[in-house]
Amino acid sequence: MKRLLTMLFLVLPLCLMAQTKAETSMFNKTLKRQTVKSAEQFLKKYPASVYTPKVVRLRDSLVFFALKPEDAAGVLAFRKAYPDSYFRPLADQRVMEHNTSGISHEEALRIAGDCLDAIGWKKDNVEHVLALDKGLDMRILSPSGEYEEARSIPVYSLQEAPSAPVLARPLQVVAPLGERNYLHFAYLNGDSEYVELLYLPEDDIVNEVLFYGTPVRPSEGETYRIEGQCPEMMEGISPTAEVLWLTARLKENPSLVELSRADLLTDESIRWWLDKNPKARSTASRISFGRLDPECSMVEAYKKAHKEKGRISNAALFNIRGYTVICAASKNGSEYTLVWCEPVCKNKKTDRLLNSIYFDADGTTLNLFYYHGNTTYKYRISLASQSIRR
Helix, strand or coil: CHHHHHHHHHHHHHHHHCCCHHHHHHHHHHHHHCCHHHHHHHHHHCCCCCCHHHHHHHHHHHHHCCCCCCCHHHHHHHHHHCCCCCCHHHHHHHHHHHCCCCCCHHHHHHHHCCCCEEEEEEECCEEEEEEECHHHEEEEECCCCCEEEEEECCCCCCCCCCCCCEEEEEEEEECCCCCCCEEEEEEEECCCEEEEEEEECCCCEEEEEEEEEEECCCCCCCCCCEEEECHHHCCCCCCCHHHHHHHHHHHHCCCEEECCHHHHHHHHHHHHHHHHCCCCCCCCCECCCEECCCCCHHHHHHHHCCCEECCCEEEEEEEECCEEEEEEEECCCCCEEEEEEEECCCCCCCCEEEEEEEECCCCCEEEEEEEECCEEEEEEEECCCCEEEC
């Protein structure tokens, strides 16, 4: 019995693989006719035949090689209809050729004329030139320079009146998420905002990420340097694949230095104070104090600094984030205030130096003692009235 079962298992696959005379005959006729129709008829009648892979390959070759090399729509239709075809790599290559511009950067600039930058853009085997103009307006031109269409890319900024965008990274065509091409470039809004973007011209879709903060002196070889943060990288944000790719570019940029939240809060407090007190160092008779977030690095620095003790508040003088500041705190430490702020003295011989502070006998008037070369002088600031005397 055991021997009989073994023989049955050996014979059964041979029976399953055996082809009928009709099936073999139809297969041979299909090879002879070499038509898509005959191949489809065979596949419909014998979908599980041992001949099926050969017939599928025959059908696919007949369909694919009947397409003209420049037929972009036909190639896309082939890939959609036969996604697992043996000829899929050839179709992919042809799609890439249909979407890779042959226009050089120099040619694009010549065709575009006056612009920030220009680049060749090929879509579905049709060549164009994309010209980026001032204000991030875009002209779409033919290879001969004829006007086709206009676009306008929105300027991403946190400023109420941002500076005119300046190109920081030239136009390039990239395919960060597969084979679909995007236009990629970057620009600066003044010296405190840097923006990278991906743009889909055919759909007019823009993805942008912003890095903003405090501009600092660039290192050698750099044209800008910003210490700050990116809103798209904050916790709780669910970015798209495009935004993830762009934020990765920000992280790779050595000219963009991501700061801690504590330093960012300090920078915001300094900017607020400078905006509110533009004439504090010249003619102002009153100044506006700024309330400090307890989590900012300035408060932490105050806690470590030497204190001058007043009647209702204590005060400290120290340098932080490129500025010399005076911070005051209530006796119980529940409230912290930015009283004074000015750039750090870099040259004691030519610039004025805020050397020390002390309280008057009233315990509320703070004296600021300065050196300016061989000269000394004082400012007096009332912590009670926020007034200043020179």
